[in-house]
Amino acid sequence: MTIKSLFITKEVPIPIKGGVSLRNWQNMNVMMKFGPVAVFSAANWTPNYHTLPGVEVWKHYNVDDTRTKWEELERRLWWLRPIGDPDADWPYCRFTAQKLAELMTEFKPDLVILEQVWLYRYLSVVKQFPCRIIFDNHNIEAHLAAQPDRSQESIRSRLKATIQTSHLRGMEKKLTHQVDQVWLCSEDDVQLCQQMYGKQTPLYVIPNGVNIDNYAKAFNNQYAPVEQVNNKEHTILFLGQLSYYPNKIAAELLIDEIYPKIKQNYPDCQLLLVGRTPTQKMLAVAEKDPDIIVTGSVREVQPYVAAASMMVVPLLHGGGTRLKLLEAFASGCPVVSTTKGAEGLGAIDGKHLLIRNTIEEIIEGIEKLWSEPSLRLELRNNAYELVKQKYSWEATYQGVQIAINNLS
Template sequence: MSERPSLVFVSPRFLFPTDEGGKIRTTQILRGMKGGRFHITLMSPATPEQTARHREEIEAVCDRFIAWPARSVGPLHRITRLRHLLSLKPVSVAAGVDPVARRRVREQLQQGAQVAVFDFIHAATLAPLHGLCPTVMFTHNVEAEIFRRHAEVAGHPLKRYVWRGQHRKMARFEARELPRFDTVVAVSERDAEAFRAMPRNRRVEAIPTGVDLDFFAYRPPGDGDHLIFTGAMDWQANIDGIRFFMDEVWHLLVQRRPGARMTVVGRRPHPELVEQAARRNLPWTFTGFVDDIRPHVYGGAAYVIPLRVGGGTRIKAYEAMAMGLPVVSTGLGVEGLPLTDGEQFLQADTPEAMAQALDRLLSDSALRLRLSQAARRHVEDHCSSLAVARCFEDICQRTMNGQG
C-alpha cells in the first residue's frame, strides 16, 4: 500500500471516451494529479469490455480502478426515464440512483480513505449519509440554473412546465445535498458565488478551467468561410444552440457570405437536425463521434458557440482558442471565463449580431489572426491543465486536513 494519503474519486459515469466537457475536465484533473500527493482510487460504473478497451486511459488517471456494474442503456432509455418525472428528485438524479454502487462506495471508504471526491451533484446519491472521511463535491455547473434556462427558451407550454418543475426539484436537491460535503468545488467564481449564497454550505472554492496546451497545439486560422462547432450532440443545450444557429442565424449569414459552410463535430447528432440540414440542402457536415477533434477543427476560419442554455464553463471555448480558432459566442457560451469581448473573442447574443460578427471575422484576415493569437496567449497564461490539477490537489489536501 502506498504511503501517500488515500483519495477515492467517485464518478457516477464511466469517464471514457472523453467525448464531453465534464469528462474532459475530470480526466485532465486526475491525469495531472496522478503520481502526486495522493494515491488515487477511481470508482465508476463500467462493463468488463469498457475496462479492457480503455485500460491505458484508466491507468493514466488513477492508481487503482474499481468498477460497479454498469446499467444497460437500451434504445428506449430516454422514454423509460420519463417515469422519474413523478419522483421528488430531478429526473437526471432519480434515474441514476443505484443501491449497489452506493454500497460499493461505502465499503471502499470504510477501508481507510482519507478524503473522497464526488464528481457532479448527481453523485451525492452515492455518498454515505454519515461521513466516513472528509468529502469534496466537484460541481461542473449550477444544475438548477441550466433547467431554469431550458424553461426560458422552451417554445412549447408543456415543455416549459416540465423544465420549471425540474428546476424547482434540482434547486431543492442542490440546497439539501451540498451542505453534506466539507468542500464544494465550482468551475468558476460565478458558480462559487451562487453556491456560497446557499445556506449551510461549509466551504466553497473555485478552480479555473484548464486545457491541454500540448495536445491542442496552435495553428493559424484558415482563410475560407468554414465555421466549426464541437460538442456532444445528444446534450440538450447543444441541440438547442445548433437549432437556434441553423434556424435563426444561418440565413442571415449566407446573405453576406454565400460560400459559408458549417461542420458540427460531436457524438450522436440529433436526427432532426441532420434531416433538416439535408432537406434544406445546407452545406453542413455532422461528423458524429470522432476519436480526435483536431483534424476536423484545424483549418477552420471561425468557431461559433451559439448557446442559449448551459451552466459552469465551456471547455470547448478554451480548446478552440488553444487551437487558434477565433471565437464568436453568445455571452452565455463563454460565461464564467475571464474573457473580454473584442480582445480574445467576439460576443453576439442575437441572430443579427451573430451573423454580423461572423461576417466581419470572415471578411478580415487581420482580425482573425489578432483574435487567434490573443486567445492562445490567454490560455497559455491562465489555463494550463496541469496548473488546474495542482489547484484541485491543494483543495483536496486542505479538505483532508480540515483547513478552511
C-alpha cells in the same frame, strides 16, 4: 503529503466525449500529482477496456445489468420521494452502492470527489468512512433547470419539470451542505451558489482547463484536411453534445438564422456541427445541404477545430464555463460568442474573441473576422496566452493545491 483520492463519476472519463469527461479527466490527472487515484464509475453500458492511464484502481459497473425490478419501479415513481430525481437515479442501484463500499474499504481514500449532483445517492455510502468529501459541481444544476425551456408542450410535462426542478434544488442544497468543500468552475458560479444555498461550506474555483499539449498539432496546423471540409477559410464550427438543450438551441440558431444569411455573401461557406447525439432536425438538414456537416461522435475533436476558420458559440442558456471555447483558444481557432457563451472565463471582447449577442451582431462578427486576417491573428495569439496562463492543467493544479491545503 501523499493523498489517496477516489473519484465517483456517472460515466467513464475517457474517451473524452465532452465537457463533463474533459473536466473529470483534468481533475484526475491533477490529483495524481498528490498521490494514488482510484475511480468508481457507473453507467448503462460496459466499456471494452479495463484500465485508465495513471489510475491505480478503476471499478466500473453497468447499472442496467445490476438494477432489480423493484428499483426500476422506484425509478419510475421518483416524484413520490422528497428529493427523488430521475437523473440521480440513473447511475445508482443498491448493488453498485455495495460495490462502492467495498472499494472504500479496500482503497481507504483520504479524499472522495463526487462529480456533479447526479451522484448524490452515493453520498450516504461515502459518509460511513473516515475521509474528506468534495462535491465537484460542474454547473449549478437547479439554476440551469429553472432557465426557460424548454419546449414543454403539455401540462403533464410542465408539471414534471416543475417538480423535478424543486427536487433538484433540494438535492443540490443538501449535497452542498454535507461535504467539506464544493468546487465550482468560476467566480460567477461561486456567487450563484452562495445566493442559492448560503455560505456554510467552503467554495473554491477550480476552473475548467485543457492540456495544452493535446492541441499543439491543431494550433500549428499539422492535421491532414478533414475530408468533408472543402474550404477552411469559410468554415464555421460548433462543438458540443448536440442534444443538450443549450447546445441544441444554439445549433438550431446557426442552422435556421445565421448560416443562411452568411451563405448569401459567402456562397462557399460551410457549417460544421461536431458532437454526439445530433437531433433528427440536424441530420435532416445535413442530408439536404452538403455544406452542413453533422459528424456525430468523433474520436478526437482537434482535427475538426483545426479544419474550421472560426468557432461560433451562439449560446443563450447554460451554466459553468464552456470548455468548447478553451479548446478553440488552445487550438488557435478564433471565436465569436454570445456573452452567455463566454461567461466566467474573463475573456475580453476584441482581445481574446468577439462577443456578439444578436443574430445580426453575430453575422457581423463572422464577416469581420473573415475580412480582417490581422484581427484573426491577434485574437488567436491573445486567446492562446489566456488559456495557457489561466486554463491549462498547470494553472488548475495551483487552484487545487490551495483547496487541498485548506482541507488540513
